Amino acid sequence: MKSNKYMNWFLASVLALAGLFVGACEDEPDRYEVASGIPVVKYVRVPDLAASDSLLSGAYMSSTICLVGENLRSIYELYFNDQKAILNTSYITDNTLIVNVPKDIPSVVTNKIYMITQIKDTINYDFKVLVPGPAISSMKCEWARPGELAEIRGDYFIDDPSKPLTLKIGDTNIDIESFSQSNISFVVPENLTSSALEVTTIYGTTKSKFHYMDTRGMLFDDWGKDEGGTGLTNHGWHAREIKKDEFSLDGSYMELGGATMTADGGWADANFAFEYWPGDWNTPQGFTGTDIRLSDLVSFKDFKNMSLKFEMCIPSSNPWMAGAMQVIFSGDDQVTMQTANNTFFNNDTGYPRALYRPWSSTGSYDTADEWVTVTLPITDSFAYDQNGEKAKIPLTEKNFTGLTIFVWGGGVAGTECDPIIKIDNIRAVPN
Incomplete structure (x- = not known):
């Protein structure tokens, strides 16, 4: 009798918990769930519906795009080349998926989007991630003296074996001491004159708006x-x-x-x-x-x-x-x-x-x-x-x-x- 009493108590508790879970599900009828099956992308466009006829075959890093197709809620992970995108389920439906192109430069370029389902099926779609030309935003000290280590700040400072990263100030080619995607360091040589800075990568050439040793104004x-x-x-x-x-x-x-x-x-x-x-x-x-x-x-x-x-x-x-x-x-x-x-x-x-x-x-x-x-x-x-x-x-x-x-x-x-x-x-x- 005692064991039946405890069994009845246990069953009652289980039923109560089940009721809570059922109630929770009923309270969230629109809760996002990953779908089964395979996603199909028909095309990619800009997110703005007013310009929805602007179809895209590529987009710059950090830009926002919209995938249009079928069963897109089956996408569990999304990659652009080898860079994983951040998915926001608030912007995913069966027919559209709005996402930001990853901001990091791909290490392996395949010019494809990879859609991975929850059971690890992988579907690809041809799409190019466009890398901007170098952006030069500032210099730590625009009047850095000869012999000092100077620093340029910006973005997309990319070195490629087929087109090395280069820096010029005026007509002088500058030896780069070190660099990252957002910084270039160099030792200031003698006899530089007031000039814009010029950075060249495989993706283009950019001149700075500011000048080294700026005497304007x-x-x-x-x-x-x-x-x-x-x-x-x-x-x-x-x-x-x-x-x-x-x-x-x-x-x-x-x-x-x-x-x-x-x-x-x-x-x-x-x-x-x-x-x-x-x-x-x-x-x-x-x-x-x-x-x-x-x-x-x-x-x-x-x-x-x-x-x-x-x-x-x-x-x-x-x-x-x-x-x-x-x-x-x-x-x-x-x-x-x-x-x-x-x-x-x-x-x-x-x-x-x-x-x-x-x-x-x-x-x-x-x-x-x-x-x-x-x-x-x-x-x-x-x-x-x-x-x-x-x-x-x-x-x-x-x-x-x-x-x-x-x-x-x-x-x-x-x-x-x-x-x-x-x-x-x-x-x-x-x-």
């Missing part, structure tokens, strides 16, 4: 030291220190710092502010020579498609951990030498500026005693007020006669620090 480079540059330097309230020493990248440079920066980026303009405000003290005010408007030196007519760039060095001994570098273009209506003021950017009008704070993602930032290139696209970067909110007014072509750089505030708290920030080669260039 130069605003500040010799910092008034008569080294053959623009000659512009401090031209405002603060005589920022201009140095030429073992850190020098290309002659003299300007330095911010030499004092404590509070965690909230407290106002410390005596050490952290640089101004170039145009104009002299004559009546009427003149704007020539070293009093020139920046917009008379460099055209900002197409500023929406330009970037402000400069080289920067932060010694590892003095990392940057608080305060935003507020980079502020100004027009004559905001400030000149004769109307010197800081109210145009230090109030609630929401005057636009860039807020550069590379320390905020890790809590601390330095460049390991090296120089790096900083790029601030004008349209995207110069869109904030002093607290990091969206600026209330936009920049116009009239707002490029002067420049202020001030490490201060920014709306993000950090850690008290004693940063030293060295800056050279401030320039405005096409994107």
Whole structure:
């Protein structure tokens, strides 16, 4: 009797669990299930139904395509050449399968899609994975000195026995030290001139939009030291220190710092502010020579498609951990030498500026005693007020006669620090 009692209890429990499973199945009538049988692909098209007549025989890596056919829910795994694709069952029906072409370059090229069922049947379909030509996005330091190890960043840097990866700067062929799909390293040779970079692979040749040793759109480079540059330097309230020493990248440079920066980026303009405000003290005010408007030196007519760039060095001994570098273009209506003021950017009008704070993602930032290139696209970067909110007014072509750089505030708290920030080669260039 006792055993029957326990048996009845056990059977009741099993029936209860079975009821739960049946209920669960009934609650998910549309639950995805892999089908049996063999998939058939009739054609491949773009996912957009409005362009569904655009049939494809190949597609670039990372692009999205749609397989059209029958019994496509029987596909358990999908490969393009030897690269496995990620399947999302939300985009698979019996007749369509939307998928991204894998982003990695195939090691073995067969120009086929392989569809594998749950029982390991394999069906192939002719389809080419197209590899783009090389993409050159940036250079760690565009003014890397001869003998230094320089780094180019981008994608699709491919070496092929039939067509080796090559690099040129101007007319000079460069020996590549090492490379990956996204990086090329090389030792800078002597006597290079300002030129675009050119990378060639089996898939094509690409020239960089930026130049090595870019002198286009130069605003500040010799910092008034008569080294053959623009000659512009401090031209405002603060005589920022201009140095030429073992850190020098290309002659003299300007330095911010030499004092404590509070965690909230407290106002410390005596050490952290640089101004170039145009104009002299004559009546009427003149704007020539070293009093020139920046917009008379460099055209900002197409500023929406330009970037402000400069080289920067932060010694590892003095990392940057608080305060935003507020980079502020100004027009004559905001400030000149004769109307010197800081109210145009230090109030609630929401005057636009860039807020550069590379320390905020890790809590601390330095460049390991090296120089790096900083790029601030004008349209995207110069869109904030002093607290990091969206600026209330936009920049116009009239707002490029002067420049202020001030490490201060920014709306993000950090850690008290004693940063030293060295800056050279401030320039405005096409994107």
